Amino acid sequence: MTTLHDEDVRSPARATATRGPRQGRPDPRGRRLQRWLGEHPLGLLLSTPYAAFVVVVFLVPFGFGVWMSFHDFFFTAPGVQVPHPFVGLENFRQVLADPVVRQAFGNLLVFGLINIPLTVVLGLLLSSGLDAVVHWKGFFRVSYYIPYVTASVATLAVWIFMFNGGGVVNKLLGGLAPEPTWLANPSLIMPLIAVYVTWKNLGFYVLLYLAALQNVPKELHEAAEMDGAGTWRRFRTVTLPAVRPVTSLVVLLCIITTGQIFTEPYLLTGGGPNGASMTPALLMYQKGIQQGQPDIAAAIGLILVIAVMAVSLASRRLTERKG
Amino acid sequence: MRRGARMTALAATAAVVLPLAACGSGDDGGSGDSGGDLASGPIDIWYSTNEQEIAWGEQVVEAWNADHPDEQVTAQAIPAGSSSEDVIAASITAGNTPCLVFNTAPAAVPAFQKQGGLVNLSTTFDDAEDYITGRSGSAADGFRSADGDLYQIPWKTNPFMLYYNKDVFAAAGLDAEDPQLETYDDVLAAAQAIKDAGAADFAIYPPATADYTNVNFDFYPFFLANSGGTQFIEDGKATFTSDEGLETLEFWQTLYAEGFSSAEAYSGDMWAGPFADGVAAMGVAGPWGKAQFDGKVNYGVVPLPTAAGTAADETSTFADSKNIGLYSSCKNQQTAWDFLKFATNDENDLALLEVTGQFPTRTDVPELAADFLVDNAFFEPFAAAVPLAVDVPTVDGLAEKMQVFRDAWSDAVQSGSGDLEATFGEAATTIDGLSS
Numbered sequence: 001m002t003t004l005h006d007e008d009v010r011s012p013a014r015a016t017a018t019r020g021p022r023q024g025r026p027d028p029r030g031r032r033l034q035r036w037l038g039e040h041p042l043g044l045l046l047s048t049p050y051a052a053f054v055v056v057v058f059l060v061p062f063g064f065g066v067w068m069s070f071h072d073f074f075f076t077a078p079g080v081q082v083p084h085p086f087v088g089l090e091n092f093r094q095v096l097a098d099p100v101v102r103q104a105f106g107n108l109l110v111f112g113l114i115n116i117p118l119t120v121v122l123g124l125l126l127s128s129g130l131d132a133v134v135h136w137k138g139f140f141r142v143s144y145y146i147p148y149v150t151a152s153v154a155t156l157a158v159w160i161f162m163f164n165g166g167g168v169v170n171k172l173l174g175g176l177a178p179e180p181t182w183l184a185n186p187s188l189i190m191p192l193i194a195v196y197v198t199w200k201n202l203g204f205y206v207l208l209y210l211a212a213l214q215n216v217p218k219e220l221h222e223a224a225e226m227d228g229a230g231t232w233r234r235f236r237t238v239t240l241p242a243v244r245p246v247t248s249l250v251v252l253l254c255i256i257t258t259g260q261i262f263t264e265p266y267l268l269t270g271g272g273p274n275g276a277s278m279t280p281a282l283l284m285y286q287k288g289i290q291q292g293q294p295d296i297a298a299a300i301g302l303i304l305v306i307a308v309m310a311v312s313l314a315s316r317r318l319t320e321r322k323g
Numbered sequence: 324m325r326r327g328a329r330m331t332a333l334a335a336t337a338a339v340v341l342p343l344a345a346c347g348s349g350d351d352g353g354s355g356d357s358g359g360d361l362a363s364g365p366i367d368i369w370y371s372t373n374e375q376e377i378a379w380g381e382q383v384v385e386a387w388n389a390d391h392p393d394e395q396v397t398a399q400a401i402p403a404g405s406s407s408e409d410v411i412a413a414s415i416t417a418g419n420t421p422c423l424v425f426n427t428a429p430a431a432v433p434a435f436q437k438q439g440g441l442v443n444l445s446t447t448f449d450d451a452e453d454y455i456t457g458r459s460g461s462a463a464d465g466f467r468s469a470d471g472d473l474y475q476i477p478w479k480t481n482p483f484m485l486y487y488n489k490d491v492f493a494a495a496g497l498d499a500e501d502p503q504l505e506t507y508d509d510v511l512a513a514a515q516a517i518k519d520a521g522a523a524d525f526a527i528y529p530p531a532t533a534d535y536t537n538v539n540f541d542f543y544p545f546f547l548a549n550s551g552g553t554q555f556i557e558d559g560k561a562t563f564t565s566d567e568g569l570e571t572l573e574f575w576q577t578l579y580a581e582g583f584s585s586a587e588a589y590s591g592d593m594w595a596g597p598f599a600d601g602v603a604a605m606g607v608a609g610p611w612g613k614a615q616f617d618g619k620v621n622y623g624v625v626p627l628p629t630a631a632g633t634a635a636d637e638t639s640t641f642a643d644s645k646n647i648g649l650y651s652s653c654k655n656q657q658t659a660w661d662f663l664k665f666a667t668n669d670e671n672d673l674a675l676l677e678v679t680g681q682f683p684t685r686t687d688v689p690e691l692a693a694d695f696l697v698d699n700a701f702f703e704p705f706a707a708a709v710p711l712a713v714d715v716p717t718v719d720g721l722a723e724k725m726q727v728f729r730d731a732w733s734d735a736v737q738s739g740s741g742d743l744e745a746t747f748g749e750a751a752t753t754i755d756g757l758s759s
Contacts, residue, residue, distance in 0.1 A: 077651055078418035080439030100730070160590035166524065184531075184586035184737070268588055270532030272733040278533075289409050290535070291723040292434050 068298035075294060091299035101300060104278040105307070107190050111279075112258040112311075114194035119205055119254050120247060122198065127209035128239070141210075145203035152200070152263045159196055160268065183268060186276035193264045193277060201257065205250050212246040213239065248319040252312055259308040280304045361447070361657035365395045367421035368662070371407075371645070372400040375614055375679040380425065382674065383666050394658040401426060406536065408434075415440030415650065422653035423663060427475055427646045429466055430715040430722070435648065436474050437719070442649040445472035448660050458667060460686035465714060466646060474648065476663060477684035479675065481609030481643040482708035483544045484624040486616065491604040494522040504625050505632035507574040510605075514583035523604040526583040528597035533733050535725040539715070540594065542732065544607055544641035546571045547713050548627035552639035554716045556724060559758040561751035563728065564744070570630040572736060572743045580739030598622075609643050610680040610705040624704055635704065642712030644684060682709050724754045 037044060069091055071084045095101050130140055147155055162169050163182040170177035182188050216239060224234045240247075262281040265271050271278035271286075280300050288297030370380040377400055384398045401407050401424070408431040414420045415438045427435075435441050444451040451473065455463050459477040468474050489499035495516040503509050514526030529541040542563070543555060550567035562568060578584040589597050595615040598606030607627070608615065616622050626638040647667070653659050665671065669691065672683035676692055680702060685691065688709055696703050715721060731750035735741030 075412070075416040075438060077415045077439040082439075157590050160588060164587050164590065165585060180738070181587065183588060268532075270534040270537075270588075272531075272533035272730075273586060273737060274734040275533075275730060286726060289412065291720070291726065292412070292437070293723070 065298045065301055068295050069302045071295060073295040073298075074292050087295075091295050092303070095296060095299045095303065100275055100278060101280070101283060103275045104280045104283050105303075107275075107277060107279055108258055108261065110190045111194045111197075111261060112255065114191055115198050115258060116251055116254040118195070118198045119202065120250055122202055123205035123209050123250060124243070124247075126202070127206045127213055128235070130206065130210055131213045141203075141207070144206050147200045148203040150200075153267065155200060156196070156264065156267050163192065180273075184273050186273050189269060189273065189277045193261070193268065196264060197257065197261070205253075208246050208250060209243060212243040216242040244319065248316055251315045251319050255308060255312050255315060259304055361660070362655045363394055363658045363661075364655040365397065366423070366653065366655050366658050366662065367397045367399075368423040368425065369399060369401045369421045370425040373611070373614075373679075375611075376425070376681075379671075379675055379678040382678075383671050387662055387665055391658075394655070394661070396658075396662055411435065411440075411648075412438065415652075418652050420650035420652045422650060422655065422659035424648050424650065425478065425645075425666070427648035429475065429644055429646055429717060430725075432466070432475050432646075432648070433468065433717060433719050433721065436468055440651055441474040442651050442653070442656060443472050443474055444476065444649060444660075447656065451660075454664060458685045462684055462686075466644075466717060468717060469719070475646040476649075476667065477644065478646045478667065479644065479679075479681045480684045480709050480712050481611060481645075481681055482705050482712040483607045483609055483627065483641045483643060484612075484704060484708065485605055485627050486598060486608055486612055486622050486624050487605045488523065488598070488601065488603075489621045489623055491517060491522045491601070495520040495604075499623070502623070502625060504605075504628050506628055507570070507630050509632075510628050511574075511577060511581070511583070514578065514581070514604075517604045518581075518583060523601065525585050525597065525603045527578065527605040527607075528585050528589060528603035529607065530589070530593040531586050531737065532588050532593070533729055535722055535729045538725050538729055538732070539641060539643065540607060541575060542571060542728075542736075543715075544627055545574065545629075547639045547641055548633065549629040550639075551637075552711065552713045554713060555728075556716045556718055556721075556754065556758070559718070559755070561724075561728075561754040564747050564751045567630070568747070569743055572747060574630070576736045576739060576741070576743060579737050586733075586737035586739075610682065610702055613680055613701060624701075626704070626708070636707065637711070638708070639711045639713055640708050642714045644712075644714045646684075682706060718758070720757055724757055727753050727757070 070086060070088065072087050072090075073084045074082075076082055126144065130137065130144075133140060160183065161167055164170075165181040165184075170181060178185055178188055182192050220238045220242070221234055224238050229237065260281055261279045262285065265277040265279055265282050266285070269277045271282050281304075284297040284300050284304075287300065288294040368380075368384070370376050380398050384396045388395050402410055407424075407426050408428055411420065411424060411427070411431070412434065415435060420440060432441065444455065448454075455473055455476050462480075463473065463477050466473065466475055466477050485504060487502055487504065492502055492513070493499040495513070497503075497513055497516055502513065504513060510526070517523050517526050530537040538555075546555070546563060546568055547553070549571050550562070550565065553562050553565070553567070555562060563572070575584075579586055589602075591600065595606070595608060595612065597603035598608070598612075599616050599619045601620055606612070612624075626633075626635045627640055629638065647663055649656065649659050649663065667683070672685060673691055673695070675681060675683055676695055680699075682688055682692070682705065688706060692702075692706055696706055718724070727750050728747075731746045735743055735746035
């Protein structure tokens with residue numbers, strides 16, 4: 001319920017109007033200004049640089065990308081006038097008819113099916129372990145985080161050493177080493193990339209989970225323990241529900257990461273062997289930059305946006321559903 | 324829309340569209356052909372990032388600047404990027420290319436031309452045709468665009484040869500001084516001996532990733548040698564399904580199938596690294612290989628092998644040419660043209676050879692390089708191969724066409740199995756379709 005006092009506090013213009021010489025007739029100019037600028041105009045001023053950044057770096061290129069996907073377009077030098085006719089859905093038809101594009105999206109599916117569950121499970125396990133650890137806490141946190149902050153070029157070079165034909169992994173496996181070996185094996189390359197990305201990003205997700213775990217009230221665990229709940233039951237009925245919002249965030253971030261996969265196949269395989277590690281982002285680079293077909297690349301990008309949005313929304317419905 | 328859903332949508336969109344942000348285009352400013360009066364004044368140039376070419380570039384620029392106080396040249400290596408072509412293409416779109424790039428790949432010229440990024444030398448400068456054909460002879464015709472004009476000046480040729488590691492060959496019981504690598508069977512026999520002796524991990528290890536440019540480091544040089552210099556695409560049609568092409572494909576398939584070569588990415592410099600590091604017993608490279616391999620491996624060079632064996636003086640090879648482009652964003656095009664001629668005069672062409680070991684694309688290389696070759700016998704076979712060196716075809720959409728080939732290569736050759744005729748027949752049909 002709003003009181004007169006409340007209104008006075010919230011709306012100085014209105015309060016002034018009731019006390020001023022023209023009582024009962026509020027200043028319409030002041031009200032209009034307030035309606036446009038809000039109650040804290042300074043906040044508007046402070047947020048303007050970021051809003052401008054979003055518009056210039058995000059919205060304008062996005063809009064331009066959408067426009068490109070519906071036109072026959074290629075990049076030209078400034079001042080070179082060439083027609084860019086509207087082609088409707090032709091770019092999308094070409095993209096969807098291209099088996100390489102379909103394979104790239106299929107590869108993403110394989111990646112996501114491995115990366116997302118693995119990240120959630122390992123993130124939860126490791127953060128629970130870290131939460132319980134008494135000594136060397138800082139050491140373990142830094143250890144998990146180092147791959148995340150290390151350049152992919154460096155970590156991928158290490159993985160090439162580990163997984164090439166004569167690498168340490170094959171030496172350990174001996175006769176069980178796969179043939180063809182990891183990086184040249186069409187069945188293993190995408191799972192390998194999924195595991196690599198999981199390992200590289202895990203430190204970040206562990207920290208997210210750790211923060212959530214440390215916010216779970218100890219009383220809940222104590223109450224459950226007093227009711228006779230064992231470790232597993234406490235984890236399932238107390239910890240898991242408490243960290244559900246973080247799980248939802250982790251899954252969302254993993255889906256976005258899945259859509260962005262580029263560096264790993266670019267450096268490890270160039271999309272091979274036989275397209276087995278091709279991803280939409282790498283294909284966009286090939287088409288848009290190397291082959292001078294940014295319109296086709298934009299169409300792939302738009303399909304990717306829609307796919308990532310659809311999967312993200314579905315995942316949020318799933319992960320935020322009350323148990 | 325709920326806040327959560329909005330966040331999801333925004334985050335998901337951000338995740339994907341940012342790559343597009345780097346691809347902006349503008350529609351204001353200059354034009355493809357300079358036309359009209361040509362201005363003089365300071366200019367910028369880019370040259371290759373390799374140490375020797377930087378040394379050459381610096382000395383040429385220093386000499387020019389000493390005599391041209393009002394037309395100073397500022398030089399720098401091509402900015403870092405995944406490839407020079409990507410950097411130049413992006414720079415054309417942004418309108419900030421330098422006046423000259425001394426590392427313009429002929430394969431990229433049709434695309435740069437389509438972007439309106441290159442100056443038509445033939446129509447812009449009255450003496451361009453005479454100067455370029457006078458210096459490079461008929462070789463210049465190989466770099467003409469579809470309209471018959473020159474948008475690049477042929478600069479240097481790097482004929483590929485087969486380098487082999489003498490120590491590895493000796494360890495495998497092969498003749499290190501006369502390695503007998505004339506035919507495909509010779510190479511396969513040597514590879515088997517090397518494998519049996521455990522003298523090196525691999526016989527030959529070209530870049531293995533699916534990037535289209537890697538075609539120039541495995542199939543294409545060997546195909547040129549085996550086919551007598553047939554380009555990858557001729558008259559709009561793919562040529563690699565000929566008998567000579569299939570012989571070369573089968574040769575490489577065998578190398579992968581027998582484990583003589585690796586289909587895995589090399590951890591390090593994937594072009595020169597495997598041979599320089601002693602991981603591979605053989606490698607293909609131009610004369611620039613000397614600077615890469617000196618002090619690392621004890622090596623020799625022989626012409627590229629063919630199916631039946633071809634005499635050295637008849638063996639075609641890949642030219643790996645790099646040319647000079649004059650870019651349309653250049654304000655002082657007259658100075659750029661004058662500097663271009665200065666950088667390719669007799670004195671500086673000879674300096675290029677002496678400093679970098681790379682051969683200028685000109686008709687009088689034997690005369691120009693006579694003294695140099697007496698003192699540097701290593702380069703003799705490369706000099707002899709210059710007239711037999713063939714480049715990539717100057718056709719539209721070459722990158723896409725080469726990628727089609729590379730994907731088939733990954734499928735049927737690097738896997739060590741696969742129906743070569745069917746797979747490459749399909750690739751040829753696709754490439755022919757793109758041409759039409």
